[in-house]
Amino acid sequence: MSDSNVIVNNSVSFNDYLKSRFANGKSFSYYYKSEESDQRAIAVSCALELIRAQISSGSGYQLDTQLKELSTFADQIQDALKVNNQ
Structure with missing residues (x-):
């Protein structure tokens, strides 16, 4: 699967969502x-x-392999963003 024809135009980056x-x-x-x-x-x-950055880096990451881990990556991101109220 090739992503060479995929163009993504985002008006808001994930950095904007997370930035304080x-x-x-x-x-x-x-x-x-x-x-x-x-x-x-x-x-x-x-x-x-x-995942897009990994695939674009040319380091041998495969899109289908990375997408299988999408939920795990999202879980890890959410866990990292939890506020520790202790």
Whole structure:
């Protein structure tokens, strides 16, 4: 499977979803203010961006192999973004 004909035009990058912003002495981000289903969609979007970067690097990553791990990657991203309230 070749992705040489795939063109992605995003108006918002995953960095925009995760980046913290500050207003009135408080920090917030789109991710943390979103519903759980939207957070999952953001994590999947981030995972897809990482897969795209791996495939584009020419390091021998195979698209079909990486896509099989998409859910695992998204789970790991969501776990990493959990706030530790302890």
